[in-house]
Amino acid sequence: MPWQVLGVNKKYSIGIDLGGTNLRAALINSQWKIKERIALATSGIREEALKQIEEVIEKLKKKEGDILGIGIGSPGNIDVAEGIIYDAPNIKGWNDVPLKSYVEGKAGLPAFIDNDANMMALAESRLGAGVGAKNIVCLTLGTGVGGALIVNGKLYHGAALTAAEIGHIPVNMNGPLCNCGGRGCLERYVGNRFIVERAVERIEREGGSLIVGLVGGDLGKVTPEIISQAALKGDKLSVEIWNEVGRYIGVAIAGLANLLNPEIVIIGGGVANADFLVFDEIKATIKKRAMRMPAKMVRVVPAKLGGDAGMIGAGILVWEKMVDRL
Amino acid sequence: MPWQVLGVNKKYSIGIDLGGTNLRAALINSQWKIKERIALATSGIREEALKQIEEVIEKLKKKEGDILGIGIGSPGNIDVAEGIIYDAPNIKGWNDVPLKSYVEGKAGLPAFIDNDANMMALAESRLGAGVGAKNIVCLTLGTGVGGALIVNGKLYHGAALTAAEIGHIPVNMNGPLCNCGGRGCLERYVGNRFIVERAVERIEREGGSLIVGLVGGDLGKVTPEIISQAALKGDKLSVEIWNEVGRYIGVAIAGLANLLNPEIVIIGGGVANADFLVFDEIKATIKKRAMRMPAKMVRVVPAKLGGDAGMIGAGILVWEKMVDRL
Numbered sequence: 255m256p257w258q259v260l261g262v263n264k265k266y267s268i269g270i271d272l273g274g275t276n277l278r279a280a281l282i283n284s285q286w287k288i289k290e291r292i293a294l295a296t297s298g299i300r301e302e303a304l305k306q307i308e309e310v311i312e313k314l315k316k317k318e319g320d321i322l323g324i325g326i327g328s329p330g331n332i333d334v335a336e337g338i339i340y341d342a343p344n345i346k347g348w349n350d351v352p353l354k355s356y357v358e359g360k361a362g363l364p365a366f367i368d369n370d371a372n373m374m375a376l377a378e379s380r381l382g383a384g385v386g387a388k389n390i391v392c393l394t395l396g397t398g399v400g401g402a403l404i405v406n407g408k409l410y411h412g413a414a415l416t417a418a419e420i421g422h423i424p425v426n427m428n429g430p431l432c433n434c435g436g437r438g439c440l441e442r443y444v445g446n447r448f449i450v451e452r453a454v455e456r457i458e459r460e461g462g463s464l465i466v467g468l469v470g471g472d473l474g475k476v477t478p479e480i481i482s483q484a485a486l487k488g489d490k491l492s493v494e495i496w497n498e499v500g501r502y503i504g505v506a507i508a509g510l511a512n513l514l515n516p517e518i519v520i521i522g523g524g525v526a527n528a529d530f531l532v533f534d535e536i537k538a539t540i541k542k543r544a545m546r547m548p549a550k551m552v553r554v555v556p557a558k559l560g561g562d563a564g565m566i567g568a569g570i571l572v573w574e575k576m577v578d579r580l
Numbered sequence: 581m582p583w584q585v586l587g588v589n590k591k592y593s594i595g596i597d598l599g600g601t602n603l604r605a606a607l608i609n610s611q612w613k614i615k616e617r618i619a620l621a622t623s624g625i626r627e628e629a630l631k632q633i634e635e636v637i638e639k640l641k642k643k644e645g646d647i648l649g650i651g652i653g654s655p656g657n658i659d660v661a662e663g664i665i666y667d668a669p670n671i672k673g674w675n676d677v678p679l680k681s682y683v684e685g686k687a688g689l690p691a692f693i694d695n696d697a698n699m700m701a702l703a704e705s706r707l708g709a710g711v712g713a714k715n716i717v718c719l720t721l722g723t724g725v726g727g728a729l730i731v732n733g734k735l736y737h738g739a740a741l742t743a744a745e746i747g748h749i750p751v752n753m754n755g756p757l758c759n760c761g762g763r764g765c766l767e768r769y770v771g772n773r774f775i776v777e778r779a780v781e782r783i784e785r786e787g788g789s790l791i792v793g794l795v796g797g798d799l800g801k802v803t804p805e806i807i808s809q810a811a812l813k814g815d816k817l818s819v820e821i822w823n824e825v826g827r828y829i830g831v832a833i834a835g836l837a838n839l840l841n842p843e844i845v846i847i848g849g850g851v852a853n854a855d856f857l858v859f860d861e862i863k864a865t866i867k868k869r870a871m872r873m874p875a876k877m878v879r880v881v882p883a884k885l886g887g888d889a890g891m892i893g894a895g896i897l898v899w900e901k902m903v904d905r906l
Contacts, residue, residue, distance in 0.1 A: 515738025
């Protein structure tokens, strides 16, 4: 439920989603609606990215007294209490950035920093696919596998504020090494790169996939999108690749269902328009592998808010931090 | 912190731990100390078990007005809101038992029912190994692998109130079938029966273990205790069996650390005095496999309160449900 607070219903928060590729920012009103938006390509360099953040805030501030505060979602490990980003792989020098104090100093407004997956989860839980649920698991698929947990209606951060690394739950302790140091982590199977890798390996071994024609014979050009195109044309190997992705995700969610017994699992990010192939297999795997009660209880649904989710969530964060709910 | 509440500091709660073998009950005062205790062998039949509960309550009630309420920890799936036990494998007919309303009717006092692993976790978090920690994972080893989660200082029950089935987190999606329907669940590797099974298989294949002499050549007599005895005498196969148990648990905890980033993991129940062999391997596995921050943060410790934990936790539950903290 949006806020209805006397005296602040004319104000906005600024929500910023600092993605690896795009920076999106918006004014979010007390009803959690977007009132104005800006999008630009994120600079890959620390000083420039900081300057960009400063500039979008200036543009959105409009007039004195209108803005409640600023919320920013960023990739990487973040100390949400201090507002420091420890590291984020996609922006050069984006390590140990005291983003909260930097932004507060420049803008003269309170700022709140959190992980991008958490901001997406907050928006989906308040306005999107998770409305009404108290215990939510969020998964974002892409280059990496991000995650967020909503517990009793609130974002769960854990003791060192690094929780919800759903991509690094092992699904096979004897599986291949993962960047994180573990073995057989979910991300090691369903991160974009590994999906492509398995498809290419199978084509080299078995041949006979539509993918070969789609990339003009150059297997270096295979992407998740290409595998989806082939799957949509009925290519058996491509369909199997996406089913397999669904199975890996389903195994991880079955374990999460047994452990956390959530009402809902929201899956966002790209599975490259192969959603139907992936979701059916996820659901079948959970039904087969999770315990009766949690399997019956959990709904697995796609995210609703698309690319705006992070920015909206960052805006909502400000409202929730600064204004008491009625 | 114990309660210090004017007007109720002379009262007790009754805490009951309904185990598969023993029923333990005690008067728990406002400082969470045991003031009087009863233990008896649990009847394996529903009607008799209910009668036993009634009797221990009568004995502990002493005089009118002294008792705040009754807390009961039971194995099995439990609806903690309604106080109904859906099923518990060790007591015949112990299905769909409306234990809360039964006890309230008989005793004329408020009753609270929860899972035995949750009661153990509550006691350990308030008085035992978890004092001071807000986010705790509890594991109990034995015939089955039980679990409990404390999130932000409170027991976490999940949406259908079945959460924390840590024994049914998959550690190997290609592993052997588990009773729960999954594959390669933690319990399928470290439940007592499976530890014994692997030891016997290896002896039959490889021979040459001290275990053979300890059971007089009858491999049907192998127990976790026997494997521990052999391990303590330096038997290589037995040491490896316990190390392997530690590795499986370590893999599951590494995943939990990445997911929940807890301050502490408390392990209770019997690993048959082979704790040192198991704990060292658990810690080494977490260090190797979990992500840097959660691995650094998490402490893995044995439970402190032993067999009294469930009963104490059930008593504490009553205090926490019925009296506000100062």
